[in-house]
Amino acid sequence: MKPKRDYYEVLEVERDADQRTIKRAFLKKARKLHPDVSDDPHAEDLFKEVNEAYSVLSDETKRSNYDRYGDASGPAGFGASSGYVDMSDIFGGGFGGFSDIFDSFFGGRSGRGGAAARTRGSDMAIHLSVTLEEAAAGTHKTIAYDRLSPCEDCDGTGVGEGGRVETCTRCHGTGAVMQVQKTVFGQMQTQTVCPECGGTGKKITAPCETCAGEGRTPEHERLTIDIPAGIHSGQSLVMKGKGEAGVRGDVAGDLIVTVEVAAHEHFERRGDDLYRAVTIDALQAIVGTSVSVAGILQDESIEINIPAGCQYGQQIVVENRGMPRMNSIARGNFIAMIQIQTPVDLNRTQLLDLAAIVAERSLNSSDAPSAATNKASAEPKAKRPRPRKKTRK
Numbered sequence: 536m537k538p539k540r541d542y543y544e545v546l547e548v549e550r551d552a553d554q555r556t557i558k559r560a561f562l563k564k565a566r567k568l569h570p571d572v573s574d575d576p577h578a579e580d581l582f583k584e585v586n587e588a589y590s591v592l593s594d595e596t597k598r599s600n601y602d603r604y605g606d607a608s609g610p611a612g613f614g615a616s617s618g619y620v621d622m623s624d625i626f627g628g629g630f631g632g633f634s635d636i637f638d639s640f641f642g643g644r645s646g647r648g649g650a651a652a653r654t655r656g657s658d659m660a661i662h663l664s665v666t667l668e669e670a671a672a673g674t675h676k677t678i679a680y681d682r683l684s685p686c687e688d689c690d691g692t693g694v695g696e697g698g699r700v701e702t703c704t705r706c707h708g709t710g711a712v713m714q715v716q717k718t719v720f721g722q723m724q725t726q727t728v729c730p731e732c733g734g735t736g737k738k739i740t741a742p743c744e745t746c747a748g749e750g751r752t753p754e755h756e757r758l759t760i761d762i763p764a765g766i767h768s769g770q771s772l773v774m775k776g777k778g779e780a781g782v783r784g785d786v787a788g789d790l791i792v793t794v795e796v797a798a799h800e801h802f803e804r805r806g807d808d809l810y811r812a813v814t815i816d817a818l819q820a821i822v823g824t825s826v827s828v829a830g831i832l833q834d835e836s837i838e839i840n841i842p843a844g845c846q847y848g849q850q851i852v853v854e855n856r857g858m859p860r861m862n863s864i865a866r867g868n869f870i871a872m873i874q875i876q877t878p879v880d881l882n883r884t885q886l887l888d889l890a891a892i893v894a895e896r897s898l899n900s901s902d903a904p905s906a907a908t909n910k911a912s913a914e915p916k917a918k919r920p921r922p923r924k925k926t927r928k
Contacts, residue, residue, distance in 0.1 A: 565586070569582055657788045682779055683751040683754070684753075684754035685784070691751065691783065694743060751782065763861055769794075807860050808869075817875055
């Protein structure tokens, strides 16, 4: 297996290069090696190599690990700090990786059916998993993801040094041109995207060298997302303007974060109510008891008063101790589902005492007259009619 080249060597930058230098070097090489624009038979493999190098060196944590240990993941057992999620790792390079980002970068302005090119940034979407405890208390997650962001060198305008924006002379600013084709039915006119301006209606005399006049470049970004307390699985949070940047300063898309709340080992969530199995022994169920269990919030203890004669499966409700409701101080209820076990650790004396109680109950049960018997004895006996004497004729 061929050993990997040094990432700094791949991008042809010094080891102390700053992020802007690394990004420029990456874009320069990526434009030459992208499979859509390169004739090199090994372009795809070379582009993947450049992509991998940049995905590591553009991330401070991964670069630090790579510099210290020679591996972006760090030494064995080393992980990211709590609350940090690298979407590049989850989605194989960030929503498909820089390869997909570059597909949009190179072809994102092409129109269809002669319509003007879309210059607004596209929305992006991710799924983010949180624990039930995090959903209850609220938390924040720092994610790293890949997107087209405004070019730093031209402030998103696409205009390089000494350049200016002009109206396209071929389409006169419409972004579309008419083409005439001869068919068996005669001449047919079709409207297509202007090849000179790519459908924008504008041309730049001296495009920015970093973004090639797009006004946006691939970027590996970090974003902190606040997860509100009480959020439900499947709910989405919209991060305005954090999706794909627009072409040459047009409106950016949004990042839509769909939250998935993981299942819990002890609690079952139903709406804002929390259900939990609580086990007591049969003697406690007979005489009643009080038990404490841990709640969903940190250091929370819930007192459950179990009445005498409690039955298996009985549900005991503790109000306002369930999940917090979003944007409210109220909470759902905590419902204890009682499970009863027969004690197996009773000593001889305890067993004899229980046996005496059982015997007494059995005796009382056999001595006590039944309700039917009591009713019969309480009613007066009906008198039998005497037979009439027969008379002689």
